[in-house]
Amino acid sequence: MSAAGTPPLDLPDAVRDGRPTVWRNPRLGRAAEILPGLAFGLAEVEAAEARWRRFDPLLARLFPELATGRIDSALLPLSADLAALVSGRPGAAAWVKADHDLPITGCIKARGGVYEVLVEAERLGLAAGWLSGASSYARLADPDVRAAFGVHTIAVGSTGNLGFSVGVIGRALGFQVEVHMSHDAKAWKKRRLRDLGARVVEHAGDYGSAVAAARIAFEGRADAHFVDDESSVDLFLGYAAAAFDLRRQLDAAGVSVDAAHPLCVYLPCGVGGAPGGVTLGLKLLYGDAVRCVFVEPVAAPCMLVQLAAGPARSVSVYEVGLDNRTAADGLAVATASMLVAGTVGGLVEAVVTVGDADLFTWLRDLWDRAGLRLEPSAAAAFAAVGPACGALPDVAHAMHVVWTTGGALLPEAEFQAALAQAA
Ligand SMILES: Cc1ncc(COP(=O)(O)O)c(C=O)c1O
Structure with missing residues (x-):
């Protein structure tokens, strides 16, 4: 034993x-x-x-x-x-x-990461009355919706590609995006995220500890959604x-x-x-x-x-x-x-x-x-x-x-x- x-x-x-x-x-x-x-x-x-x-x-x-x-x-x-x-x-x-x-x-993680941000956008859109039927979804790119999404944060812990996928769609919809990464994640992946307007938070430990720290930081926050790479069903x-x-x-x-x-x-x-x-x-x-x-x-x-x-x-x-x-x-x-x-x-x-x-x-x-x-x-x-x-x-x-x-x-x-x- x-x-x-x-x-x-x-x-x-x-x-x-x-x-x-x-x-x-x-x-x-x-x-x-x-x-x-x-x-x-x-x-x-x-x-x-x-x-x-x-x-x-x-x-x-x-x-x-x-x-x-x-x-x-x-x-x-x-x-x-x-x-x-x-x-x-x-x-x-x-x-x-x-x-x-x-x-x-340019990576598979979009299939999960983009999808989960869309789930969140749909949830907010339905609650706010912006979505009235299947044909109304393009409305979520209107300036007033973008401005409303702008007070909401999407957070994620990532080795790089999930963060990028969440960052691309999150920023395109007007959300604040915060990506938690290990210190040894590729520098260019961090730079690419910052160029998108995402906030990159670096952690001393490995990828798993970056995810764990982010999960705790966003627990219970009504103005944020945490994309949990380890346990999200939507992803x-x-x-x-x-x-x-x-x-x-x-x-x-x-x-x-x-x-x-x-x-x-x-x-x-x-x-x-x-x-x-x-x-x-x-x-x-x-x-x-x-x-x-x-x-x-x-x-x-x-x-x-x-x-x-x-x-x-x-x-x-x-x-x-x-x-x-x-x-x-x-x-x-x-x-x-x-x-x-x-x-x-x-x-x-x-x-x-x-x-x-x-x-x-x-x-x-x-x-x-x-x-x-x-x-x-x-x-x-x-x-x-x-x-x-x-x-x-x-x-x-x-x-x-x-x-x-x-x-x-x-x-x-x-x-x-x-x-x-x-x-
Ligand atoms: C290029 C690439 N391939 C495969 C994977 C593996 O995906 P998962 O971590 O969901 O197993 C990743 C994860 O980031 C990736 O970036």
């Missing part, structure tokens, strides 16, 4: 030693058995999707580059050569769900609605997903909200025909250790001797969301851990060969495909979707520095 009186975690040596590995989730169950027991189901994800669509006219008004108001990315086929290289299997079919190039924010459901986007694109491409044509989706995981929400949405749509593989840095496999520990207590990577230091800043999270771990713990196929050096090699290769501009966290998804195919028979025969989660808006100097690290 450990000092705290809890049994030691059953983890492979590779995880404790910080070596890349493929960890099969022992709690993986059948979707048909697990989904009915969860707190959220298709009705909740459909409601999130319907809310996104209600806001299309407002988003199109606020951001002219969003012609339809829809925040979605392309589904790009990988060339046969690249699919074979990535998977280690000649003849493999692979796609990129290109959220690295998601409009407005989670905003991500989950992405499953409808992927299904629409697969349908349009004539790709069937069923028992005979399984799909494996590779999702970089930080606190877990984005990959967890997408996993819930996809499992609701495709059941066991979709397999969701999470990808984490060797130094920060917080979801892996949490799934290994089970739902009874929260476990951090520090407890198993890891240091949470990684170049994949979006994934530098020591403690996973208990909401996410508790919800998708039986739906995640496996967690693949990847070393930082591989992130840079894939970042460079995907740029050279496919023109994909990725940040290290997003390149992690590519680093996982080959190891997963080598270790998981059910996955090796699937079609692959690599979810690239961020990078298009990386400043040029940052991107060049990342390319240079690969050399």
Whole structure:
């Protein structure tokens, strides 16, 4: 027994030693058995999707580059050569769900962060009588509404991309925005937020302590809303609605997903909200025909250790001797969301851990060969495909979707520095 009186975690040596590995989730169950027991189901994800669509006219008004108001990315086929290289299997079919190039924010966190700010705007809009029906949502960009939103603060704790997503939509609607970040969060991500007019508060500790401090600071404040990356249901459901986007694109491409044509989706995981929400949405749509593989840095496999520990207590990577230091800043999270771990713990196929050096090699290769501009966290998804195919028979025969989660808006100097690290 450990000092705290809890049994030691059953983890492979590779995880404790910080070596890349493929960890099969022992709690993986059948979707048909697990989904009915969860707190959220298709009705909740459909409601999130319907809310996104209600806001299309407002988003199109606020951001002219969003012609339809829809925040979605392309589904790009990988060339046969690249699919074979990535998977280690000649003849493999692979796609990129290109959220690295998601409009407005260039990262997957918009799916949750923008969505939660829209939920708050809708709540305030309904209370004030500004919204009278589905066709009235563009009204929320009128000057009088903006001025009213200006006395309200949206706060968030973030490694960077969630803060940016909340900042972009929050400032566009006229809210005050306050983003709490760890001191080692990327300087350019802090600068970009300040340029938007957001207040950036720096904390001495890691991302988790920045979130905890912000949560306390905003507790009980009627003039503010705190977007809780670790435990917000709205954030989670905003991500989950992405499953409808992927299904629409697969349908349009004539790709069937069923028992005979399984799909494996590779999702970089930080606190877990984005990959967890997408996993819930996809499992609701495709059941066991979709397999969701999470990808984490060797130094920060917080979801892996949490799934290994089970739902009874929260476990951090520090407890198993890891240091949470990684170049994949979006994934530098020591403690996973208990909401996410508790919800998708039986739906995640496996967690693949990847070393930082591989992130840079894939970042460079995907740029050279496919023109994909990725940040290290997003390149992690590519680093996982080959190891997963080598270790998981059910996955090796699937079609692959690599979810690239961020990078298009990386400043040029940052991107060049990342390319240079690969050399
Ligand atoms: C680029 C990128 N990918 C993946 C993630 C992981 O998302 P989550 O923290 O919700 O697991 C993040 C989180 O910030 C990110 O910035």
